[in-house]
Amino acid sequence: MQTLQQLQSGQLHGSKSIKLSCGLSEFPSEIFELADTLEILDLSGNKLSSLPADFGRLKNLKIAFFSDNLFTTYPTVLPHCPNLEMVGFKANQIVNIPAEALSPHLRWLILTNNKIESIPASIGLCTRLQKCMLAGNRLKELPIEMAHCKNIELLRISANRFEALPSWLLSLPKLSWLAIAGNPFCQESQREDHLAEIAWEDLEIKEQLGEGASGNISQAVWQKQPPLEVAVKIFKGEVTSDGLPSDEMKATIAAGTHPNLVQILGKINHHPELKQGLVLRLIPSHYTNLAGPPSYESCTRDNYTEGTSFTVNALVNIAAGMASVCTHLHARGLMHGDFYAHNILIDHEAHALLGDFGAGVLYDISSEVAPALERLEVRAYGCLLEDLLNHITSTDVDLPIVKNFTQLKNECMQAEVMNRPGFDEISKRIQAMVPISN
Incomplete structure (x- = not known):
């Protein structure tokens, strides 16, 4: 990550990639001095709510991230960048997407965890779109024009307000990775689980093995007879790019037992912070x-x-x-x-x-x-x-x-x-x- 001081002093001249996260409330004009070389711009984690009218001066920009900012409207200046293919506005407060704001050049669009109630029909012009992340919004439908996006391979519409699955989705020729949980039409598919409960106090947590968007995984010892080394996953509460961690937990439990699945031993109760979690068999280190x-x-x-x-x-x-x-x-x-x-x-x-x-x-x-x-x-x-x-x-x-x-x-x-x-x-x-x- 670079600093604003480096940008303002000219130290970043000729850079292809810039990442600034320093409480910015206005777009730094010095970025335009990199217009001839800049391809990746990441201004996530700031306080931006708009982009300058001449943003299109960044003619070589391919990737732009503005996650964790304060945008309420998707900027209409983005299509002015002729080479922009990937745009990310995760975790803003976007309500409105103007029809003219979506560039037909887009391949990858990230709008996870906003307040979007509708997608404009102009998305049907984004025929190069391959990856579209819309989880955690307020969508009740997708425009039928989106059926023209024949190159979509990955679509995330989890944790929205869909009463039914758009029928045309099921005929998209390349769609391979679809996330739809956490919508009203999925509620009837919820099932009771009969997984054993494991008390938090019976688990001795060791080192952390990994951290993902939905939770943390740690190595632990289950203090039973005899003691057993296990993996413990504690779920976070935030919406991820895939959807809700609670839906992940339900799906993991519903998967059951199979030689090609990690074995679930039980679900955690009595967590001191009332978080949900699972206890799984520890995967050998040679995997x-x-x-x-x-x-x-x-x-x-x-x-x-x-x-x-x-x-x-x-x-x-x-x-x-x-x-x-x-x-x-x-x-x-x-x-x-x-x-x-x-x-x-x-x-x-x-x-x-x-x-x-x-x-x-x-x-x-x-x-x-x-x-x-x-x-x-x-x-x-x-x-x-x-x-x-x-x-x-x-x-x-x-x-x-x-x-x-x-x-x-x-x-x-x-x-x-x-x-x-x-x-x-x-x-x-x-x-x-x-x-x-x-």
């Missing part, structure tokens, strides 16, 4: 993330460490395990919503564990939309197969089973949603393929 999350450049696709390669055996283990766990989840009426390689852990034998139900949603498996919801997630599974196949070892690339997996990947990612196979069929097809690799 690592299959991939890293998407970058600004990749937008919706995961990133793999340079040199990553997978053998056919690893491909089969990961693909079969994930098809099996997705079959299990959707049989229980649960869509993961964020089925990504970065939410999958693997060990040295390519045994895979799926985690992070932050975007999970319970649905009625007898409903008309159930088959389409499953097949949206099938496309996400197809993206995983594509990633694995793109990193197959050179010695295995011409094996017949690789060609069979490529065909399966193509079917999972086809544009006609209902022509994709379901997860049960995918699992059976993989089981039939496996002898071919011997």
